[in-house]
Amino acid sequence: MRCDRRLHRRKKEVQEMRNQSVLTTNKNGTSPPLLLFSLLPLSLKNPRTTHFTSLATISPPKSTSLAQKALRRSEKKRFCAHGSAAAAAEEVVIPKEVEEVVGDRDRVEYDWREEWYPLYLSAEVPADAALGLTVFDKQVVLYRDADGTLRCHTDRCPHRLAKLSEGQLVDGKLECLYHGWQFDGNGKCVKIPQLPEGAKIPRSACVRTYEVRDSQGVVWIWMSEKNPPNVEKLPWFEHYARPGFVDNSTIHELPYDHSILLENLMDPAHVPISHDRTDWTAKREDAQPLLFTVVERNHRGFAGRWGRSRNPALMNFLRFQAPCVLSNDLEFVDKNGVQQYFSGLFLCRPAGQGKSMLIVRFGGARGAR
Numbered sequence: 001m002r003c004d005r006r007l008h009r010r011k012k013e014v015q016e017m018r019n020q021s022v023l024t025t026n027k028n029g030t031s032p033p034l035l036l037f038s039l040l041p042l043s044l045k046n047p048r049t050t051h052f053t054s055l056a057t058i059s060p061p062k063s064t065s066l067a068q069k070a071l072r073r074s075e076k077k078r079f080c081a082h083g084s085a086a087a088a089a090e091e092v093v094i095p096k097e098v099e100e101v102v103g104d105r106d107r108v109e110y111d112w113r114e115e116w117y118p119l120y121l122s123a124e125v126p127a128d129a130a131l132g133l134t135v136f137d138k139q140v141v142l143y144r145d146a147d148g149t150l151r152c153h154t155d156r157c158p159h160r161l162a163k164l165s166e167g168q169l170v171d172g173k174l175e176c177l178y179h180g181w182q183f184d185g186n187g188k189c190v191k192i193p194q195l196p197e198g199a200k201i202p203r204s205a206c207v208r209t210y211e212v213r214d215s216q217g218v219v220w221i222w223m224s225e226k227n228p229p230n231v232e233k234l235p236w237f238e239h240y241a242r243p244g245f246v247d248n249s250t251i252h253e254l255p256y257d258h259s260i261l262l263e264n265l266m267d268p269a270h271v272p273i274s275h276d277r278t279d280w281t282a283k284r285e286d287a288q289p290l291l292f293t294v295v296e297r298n299h300r301g302f303a304g305r306w307g308r309s310r311n312p313a314l315m316n317f318l319r320f321q322a323p324c325v326l327s328n329d330l331e332f333v334d335k336n337g338v339q340q341y342f343s344g345l346f347l348c349r350p351a352g353q354g355k356s357m358l359i360v361r362f363g364g365a366r367g368a369r
Contacts (some may be wrong), residue, residue: 108299116220118347132165137352141165146172151185152210216240239343247363258350265326265346324348341365
């Protein structure tokens, strides 16, 4: 009797949680999205066959995804419920799609520091001043030396940790505003005004230097602390080599996280509603079902075609390249028989926690492939 009462209470708790949580079946009986459903704990996928006593089961673990944890247990293909009513638990089989996605054979180690990140538009870097920027909350200073070469250092003077970006350029050298120490393009201190005559500048009086590259009008920074720059990872966009291609580029500092920014940019469904009449294509009445086809997927990202159901012949090509590049291309022949090409390129820098920088490059070409 006591065991039956406990089971009855747990069933009641499950039902209440199902009614309150957006992660489980809605009140009207509809199911959650397939992607969300595949990431749910099995105790929430089929609450009638398992029992649990708290909402802790829906919180993702700190280091391991729910799907990965489920996969490790899948050798026995059996899951026991939380609490003392294990005997009431039934056998649950992991969905095949979960096994395919998180299987050990598909797992790839990823180091966010071993990447190039978009730092700034090269045309916007002044010749007579330094810029203070951040990547993953690391403060860096970007400037041009006397030859116009781009240089980048840690934005901290080794003397009293003043921000070098608030200093000035003197004959192509970066001078700290606090005590006037000067640094060359390699981060070496070449002048200390207060140093006695004949004394040598300490070797430790230097700043860390970051490798930067100017590629197709964008300054990229290599963030690794242990490996030299991997030029093969430096993004390259073939459409900039198209005859007649022109673009318009802008920079935006945004008060939200890099991951939220990327998610927003990959979501064309929101454009007619959120951007209604704010750009030349967005109209609220154009909100409609969209068509998606993934044609490529690997550890570096994915690519696919998408279009609007009312005009299925006109398909965009979207590509995401980890960790920060998203491009959307549209190519078609207009009513006059002229080949048209349009490109939207979005470069997202994770500036820090809760902040990001976005470089937007819209461009196009006519009559050329």
